[in-house]
Amino acid sequence: MARKRVGNKRERIISAAAKFFGERGYHNTTTAKIAEAAGVAAGTIYIYFRSKEELLVAVFEEFLGVHMDRLREGIAREPDPEAKMRRLISLGLELMEENPHSARIFLSQLRQSTEMIKMVTKRSSRAYKDIIEEVLEEGMRCGVCRKLNVRAAASMLFGAFQSTVLDWVADDSSYPLASQAEELTEFILIGLGCRSEEASRQQAV
Amino acid sequence: MARKRVGNKRERIISAAAKFFGERGYHNTTTAKIAEAAGVAAGTIYIYFRSKEELLVAVFEEFLGVHMDRLREGIAREPDPEAKMRRLISLGLELMEENPHSARIFLSQLRQSTEMIKMVTKRSSRAYKDIIEEVLEEGMRCGVCRKLNVRAAASMLFGAFQSTVLDWVADDSSYPLASQAEELTEFILIGLGCRSEEASRQQAV
Amino acid sequence: MARKRVGNKRERIISAAAKFFGERGYHNTTTAKIAEAAGVAAGTIYIYFRSKEELLVAVFEEFLGVHMDRLREGIAREPDPEAKMRRLISLGLELMEENPHSARIFLSQLRQSTEMIKMVTKRSSRAYKDIIEEVLEEGMRCGVCRKLNVRAAASMLFGAFQSTVLDWVADDSSYPLASQAEELTEFILIGLGCRSEEASRQQAV
Amino acid sequence: MARKRVGNKRERIISAAAKFFGERGYHNTTTAKIAEAAGVAAGTIYIYFRSKEELLVAVFEEFLGVHMDRLREGIAREPDPEAKMRRLISLGLELMEENPHSARIFLSQLRQSTEMIKMVTKRSSRAYKDIIEEVLEEGMRCGVCRKLNVRAAASMLFGAFQSTVLDWVADDSSYPLASQAEELTEFILIGLGCRSEEASRQQAV
DNA sequence: AATGAATGAGTCTTCATTCAT
DNA sequence: AATGAATGAAGACTCATTCAT
Numbered sequence: 001m002a003r004k005r006v007g008n009k010r011e012r013i014i015s016a017a018a019k020f021f022g023e024r025g026y027h028n029t030t031t032a033k034i035a036e037a038a039g040v041a042a043g044t045i046y047i048y049f050r051s052k053e054e055l056l057v058a059v060f061e062e063f064l065g066v067h068m069d070r071l072r073e074g075i076a077r078e079p080d081p082e083a084k085m086r087r088l089i090s091l092g093l094e095l096m097e098e099n100p101h102s103a104r105i106f107l108s109q110l111r112q113s114t115e116m117i118k119m120v121t122k123r124s125s126r127a128y129k130d131i132i133e134e135v136l137e138e139g140m141r142c143g144v145c146r147k148l149n150v151r152a153a154a155s156m157l158f159g160a161f162q163s164t165v166l167d168w169v170a171d172d173s174s175y176p177l178a179s180q181a182e183e184l185t186e187f188i189l190i191g192l193g194c195r196s197e198e199a200s201r202q203q204a205v
Numbered sequence: 206m207a208r209k210r211v212g213n214k215r216e217r218i219i220s221a222a223a224k225f226f227g228e229r230g231y232h233n234t235t236t237a238k239i240a241e242a243a244g245v246a247a248g249t250i251y252i253y254f255r256s257k258e259e260l261l262v263a264v265f266e267e268f269l270g271v272h273m274d275r276l277r278e279g280i281a282r283e284p285d286p287e288a289k290m291r292r293l294i295s296l297g298l299e300l301m302e303e304n305p306h307s308a309r310i311f312l313s314q315l316r317q318s319t320e321m322i323k324m325v326t327k328r329s330s331r332a333y334k335d336i337i338e339e340v341l342e343e344g345m346r347c348g349v350c351r352k353l354n355v356r357a358a359a360s361m362l363f364g365a366f367q368s369t370v371l372d373w374v375a376d377d378s379s380y381p382l383a384s385q386a387e388e389l390t391e392f393i394l395i396g397l398g399c400r401s402e403e404a405s406r407q408q409a410v
Numbered sequence: 411m412a413r414k415r416v417g418n419k420r421e422r423i424i425s426a427a428a429k430f431f432g433e434r435g436y437h438n439t440t441t442a443k444i445a446e447a448a449g450v451a452a453g454t455i456y457i458y459f460r461s462k463e464e465l466l467v468a469v470f471e472e473f474l475g476v477h478m479d480r481l482r483e484g485i486a487r488e489p490d491p492e493a494k495m496r497r498l499i500s501l502g503l504e505l506m507e508e509n510p511h512s513a514r515i516f517l518s519q520l521r522q523s524t525e526m527i528k529m530v531t532k533r534s535s536r537a538y539k540d541i542i543e544e545v546l547e548e549g550m551r552c553g554v555c556r557k558l559n560v561r562a563a564a565s566m567l568f569g570a571f572q573s574t575v576l577d578w579v580a581d582d583s584s585y586p587l588a589s590q591a592e593e594l595t596e597f598i599l600i601g602l603g604c605r606s607e608e609a610s611r612q613q614a615v
Numbered sequence: 616m617a618r619k620r621v622g623n624k625r626e627r628i629i630s631a632a633a634k635f636f637g638e639r640g641y642h643n644t645t646t647a648k649i650a651e652a653a654g655v656a657a658g659t660i661y662i663y664f665r666s667k668e669e670l671l672v673a674v675f676e677e678f679l680g681v682h683m684d685r686l687r688e689g690i691a692r693e694p695d696p697e698a699k700m701r702r703l704i705s706l707g708l709e710l711m712e713e714n715p716h717s718a719r720i721f722l723s724q725l726r727q728s729t730e731m732i733k734m735v736t737k738r739s740s741r742a743y744k745d746i747i748e749e750v751l752e753e754g755m756r757c758g759v760c761r762k763l764n765v766r767a768a769a770s771m772l773f774g775a776f777q778s779t780v781l782d783w784v785a786d787d788s789s790y791p792l793a794s795q796a797e798e799l800t801e802f803i804l805i806g807l808g809c810r811s812e813e814a815s816r817q818q819a820v
Numbered sequence: 821a822a823t824g825a826a827t828g829a830g831t832c833t834t835c836a837t838t839c840a841t
Numbered sequence: 842a843a844t845g846a847a848t849g850a851a852g853a854c855t856c857a858t859t860c861a862t
Binding site: 235236237247248250251256257 | 834835836837838839
Binding site for chain 3: 641642737761763764767768770771772773774775776777778779781782785795798799801802803805806807808
């Protein structure tokens with residue numbers, strides 16, 4: 001019970017921080033506001049986190065950890081690279097949709113300032129791109145996808161993905177993000193040469 | 206002459222601001238540092254700009270204005286949508302390369318905080334995407350490019366483009382950004398269905 | 411047994427506090443650190459002491475009590491004022507040497523701030539000076555020592571004594587404090603007119 | 616005029632700081648209070664001093680500089696070591712009397728905490744003791760004063776001096792400090808063997 | 821008696837902005 | 842137009858103290 005309360009508090013702080021960081025950005029969020037929203041005293045934050053910056057990192061890692069686990073799980077079940085890529089996209093969008101505040105931080109708030117933060121950001125994009133690269137390589141090995149620079153391609157795919165999510169966030173999540181999955185998948189699969197434009201056109205029909 | 210000096214100072218402030226905002230982010234840059242780097246007194250900034258935030262917007266618009274003009278000029282000379290898209294990509298990368306500090310701000314620093322900034326950001330992405338959408342629509346009309354949701358596609362293309370530039374910025378501009386043009390063009394054109402993967406493969410040979 | 415444990419804890423807290431107060435000063439020592447060093451929980455300190463300040467006073471009185479008792483005992487055994495003064499000096503230095511942390515607090519840390527502390531400090535210096543004054547008065551009555559303002563003289567003696575100890579503390583107790591006893595005694599006894607400089611020179615031989 | 620104002624402000628801050636540091640101690644003085652007493656805004660302190668600690672050091676050095684200069688000047692005019700020692704004592708007390716707040720800091724407040732402060736403290740006591748040592752050495756060379764360990768003796772003299780001043784400060788400067796000069800001089804000169812107790816007794820008559 | 825998580829008042833310090841010169 | 846000293850509001854963080862367990 002006591003244990004639970006503790007966990008509860010940490011979670012509440014992270015959750016409040018995610019909300020504010022996502023909404024107004026790191027620098028426009030005061031620790032006082034986070035504490036208030038989390039229903040704890042100002043000093044309590046510093047029991048769980050060494051600094052505001054560390055809290056940001058925690059928010060981030062919390063999100064990233066779950067995110068990556070679920071993505072890897074999700075694609076593991078898929079039989080072939082194309083299916084994996086489809087799953088990656090749709091699951092990725094789903095995860096973002098579940099947690100729009102963290103999504104926003106993940107996609108943009110971290111591109112700021114300090115070295116600590118930069119490192120974390122890099123690591124996170126890397127995590128995402130790593131998965132993409134794995135799928136791309138498998139696709140190339142199987143001949144399902146055209147020959148391409150895996151590194152660069154992964155970055156582009158990730159960029160297209162990000163942009164789609166950011167549009168949605170910028171629109172205050174006013175439409176289901178999943179509705180973009182088909183278009184995005186199409187664009188990416190064709191771009192990867194997984195399917196000719198004819199095939200895709202037919203399937204669409 | 207006096208006029209020129211004035212212009213000179215304004216420019217110097219904008220330039221210094223662009224440098225610092227791009228390097229350390231908006232919130233980690235003090236107006237004092239900008240003034241120092243621009244070789245003006247602290248108060249002088251407030252003769253040219255109402256606030257720090259307005260300076261950020263100015264930095265941004267300066268960059269965006271030139272950027273858009275040159276992009277529009279560049280594609281105007283191209284004969285067909287595919288060539289325009291190619292030009293858009295290569296010229297876009299060139300412009301970013303010319304001005305890495307502003308590029309950084311353009312791509313990431315602005316995704317922060319206040320309403321004022323958000324509006325500017327939105328407008329800027331919009332400006333970029335507008336051009337892309339125009340080209341896409343023309344492409345669809347001509348049948349050069351497959352049928353697609355222009356809005357969504359433009360966003361994805363822009364995302365792929367952004368991601369490529371950000372990778373380059375994150376790598377401290379250690380390689381020529383132009384070297385990424387071919388790969389990016391390939392990915393986008395194929396994704397748009399402008400060319401089959403065979404055609405592209407042949408051309409590469 | 412339970413009683414003993416309690417006493418044990420109180421002692422451990424006082425001892426830890428003395429160490430830290432002496433080393434880093436009252437204000438640079440947190441109750442948390444004291445608790446940790448004493449091997450008790452943060453709240454436990456407040457079972458034994460009403461406040462941090464009261465703990466300081468306790469540390470101080472603990473030290474002072476033992477100190478004064480032993481000084482009084484020590485000089486009681488001596489036959490004449492000169493011998494008493496000698497004993498006072500050598501025993502005083504010994505006691506300081508035994509307990510350098512408390513010595514440091516006694517000599518300098520207490521010259522700070524609040525009324526409560528000031529009172530305690532005054533009382534402690536007073537206790538020390540009282541003993542000195544008693545010896546001086548006896549010396550004057552016996553004609554062993556020249557006529558002087560007892561109050562002022564006691565203060566000066568105490569100052570010379572303090573300074574000697576502080577030098578030693580400042581040198582990280584790198585030499586035996588007792589080594590200073592002879593020089594200090596000489597200076598004081600001559601200053602008191604207990605002995606001509608010739609007499610003292612002879613005795614030294 | 617402008618220059619004067621600036622100097623004025625720095626001085627006012629130092630003066631206010633000296634007052635509070637001396638009265639309540641460094642840690643019990645807030646920068647806000649200093650600013651208020653100095654008639655400046657809170658932030659203004661940080662234009663002149665990098666930190667509160669640096670302000671303390673400045674207060675201290677200001678005092679020490681003038682102090683030492685005047686002491687050296689004062690003894691330079693005296694013909695022989697004994698006269699110099701007398702002058703040192705009376706002038707020292709005078710200087711302390713002129714500036715009781717700084718005196719208090721000089722004598723006790725600095726024996727706290729941080730390395731920065733410790734260094735300054737050491738340096739200051741050293742400055743004082745250096746002068747004393749010089750005079751003592753000259754005295755020994757001339758045969759005016761008995762052979763003794765100069766280092767240790769200087770420390771004791773300084774201690775006796777300090778103690779006299781602190782008593783006065785502790786008594787809220789309720790009597791002229793100069794009234795202690797004779798007693799202190801007597802004690803020290805006799806202690807140094809400059810004069811027999813008979814001689815001193817006669818002179819007193 | 822003991823714990824240690826939680827509190828929240830208190831502080832130093834920063835920095836955008838102003839304004840007298 | 843330009844300066845830069847001065848402002849003072851704001852914010853991260855600390856820590857003595859409390860209290861439910």
